[in-house]
Amino acid sequence: MNQQSHDKSPSGQLPSHPSASAGSRRHFHxxxxxxxxxxxxFAALFAFADLRELWRVLSQADLRLLLLSAGCAxxxxxxxxxxxxGIATAAGTKVPFWEMFKITLVANTANYLVSTGGLSGxxxxxxxxxxxxxxxxTAVIISLAQTFLTNATLLGFVxxxxxxxxxTHTLHGYALVITTVLLAGFVAAxxxxxxxxxxxxxxxxxxxxxxxxxxxxxxxLIPHRTPPRTHIWRFQFNLNRxxxxxxxxxxxxIVPLIYIIADWVFMILTLHTAFLAVHYPIRLxxxxxxxAVGIVFSFVSLIPGGLGIMEGSMATIFASFGVPFETAVVxxxxxxxxxxxxxxxxxxxxxxxxxxxxxxxxxxxxxxxPYQ
Numbered sequence: 001m002n003q004q005s006h007d008k009s010p011s012g013q014l015p016s017h018p019s020a021s022a023g024s025r026r027h028f029h030x031x032x033x034x035x036x037x038x039x040x041x042f043a044a045l046f047a048f049a050d051l052r053e054l055w056r057v058l059s060q061a062d063l064r065l066l067l068l069s070a071g072c073a074x075x076x077x078x079x080x081x082x083x084x085x086g087i088a089t090a091a092g093t094k095v096p097f098w099e100m101f102k103i104t105l106v107a108n109t110a111n112y113l114v115s116t117g118g119l120s121g122x123x124x125x126x127x128x129x130x131x132x133x134x135x136x137x138t139a140v141i142i143s144l145a146q147t148f149l150t151n152a153t154l155l156g157f158v159x160x161x162x163x164x165x166x167x168t169h170t171l172h173g174y175a176l177v178i179t180t181v182l183l184a185g186f187v188a189a190x191x192x193x194x195x196x197x198x199x200x201x202x203x204x205x206x207x208x209x210x211x212x213x214x215x216x217x218x219x220x221l222i223p224h225r226t227p228p229r230t231h232i233w234r235f236q237f238n239l240n241r242x243x244x245x246x247x248x249x250x251x252x253x254i255v256p257l258i259y260i261i262a263d264w265v266f267m268i269l270t271l272h273t274a275f276l277a278v279h280y281p282i283r284l285x286x287x288x289x290x291x292a293v294g295i296v297f298s299f300v301s302l303i304p305g306g307l308g309i310m311e312g313s314m315a316t317i318f319a320s321f322g323v324p325f326e327t328a329v330v331x332x333x334x335x336x337x338x339x340x341x342x343x344x345x346x347x348x349x350x351x352x353x354x355x356x357x358x359x360x361x362x363x364x365x366x367x368x369x370p371y372q
Contacts, residue, residue, distance in 0.1 A: 041308025045315065045329055053326040057278050065277035066334065069270050073339040076266035079259045080104050083149070086256035087142050090249045093134050102350050103128045109347045144242030146256070153260050154292065155189055157268070161288030204240060267339065274334035280327050282318075290317040294332070311336060
């Protein structure tokens with residue numbers, strides 16, 4: 001979103017448009033509804049739990065391990081920033097680590113506040129990179145390349161976790177059914193990812209049909225928030241460019257990929273350490289599966305930060321693995337605090353960057369695309 005590319009009024013502000021105002025009002029009502037649903041889902045956790053047991057588990061938590069959980073979250077954000085920095089270097093641009101860390105922190109926390117399925121954080125990242133004299137096309141490629149590598153790496157972690165669970169033969173009944181269904185879905189995603197990477201013709205076709213399907217679903221479920229078809233096609237085109245960028249610089253992607261793996265490892269350890277803090281050692285494979293389910297549900301829910309959805313889905317999965325429900329709820333809430341709330345508070349110190357990003361949020365509410 002290069003703000004120089006828009007016409008400005010004599011006062012230097014972007015002119016307002018009726019359609020943008022109407023889009024902002026619709027967006028505000030949608031956010032209100034989404035937030036209300038999130039609060040209800042969050043409250044349901046406590047409705048189905050024993051409050052006394054919740055307090056007992058929390059009151060006996062190990063403070064040192066709580067601090068360690070927060071430290072793992074910090075290391076995850078640092079590794080994520082390094083991965084963006086490495087991909088930017090491969091694209092021929094230099095961004096200091098501290099600058100990239102601030103961009104990463106603010107852009108990611110924006111996704112916790114705005115229910116756009118990751119769109120708001122993506123747009124903010126484009127904006128801040130572009131403000132640092134990085135061409136918009138290059139900024140799009142950097143972000144899409146990192147996003148693709150990140151999701152592909154998460155998929156690998158999840159498949160490893162599922163395969164380990166099946167190899168141990170510890171799942172029975174309800175847990176076995178849920179795990180089998182989830183595994184089938186993730187295997188399908190892995191097959192699609194394989195085609196996206198190694199077959200150029202299949203990649204173009206797959207991206208086209210996925211974009212068409214996404215537009216069809218959004219048009220029927222949330223027609224007032226569905227972007228124009230041309231914007232989705234543009235995103236499809238840029239994603240294809242991002243994958244081609246990765247494939248053309250395989251050796252230069254090794255170091256960013258290592259940092260992406262470290263990012264997921266520290267993020268999973270944030271949750272794993274939360275369980276240790278409440279004195280419930282749990283298999284790392286269980287953590288990986290429950291973590292992945294919560295992340296996916298929080299993303300597709302379009303509720304700000306996946307409020308209530310992530311906690312509920314994670315706690316339910318862990319309960320199906322035999323973890324006491326109250327213990328699972330407390331551990332997940334510690335993870336939410338360490339990985340989401342603390343970085344959100346920290347990002348407020350960069351209030352100037354939030355002010356600069358208001359225009360991006362306004363464009364999103366007005367229905368404009370951050371990919372153009």
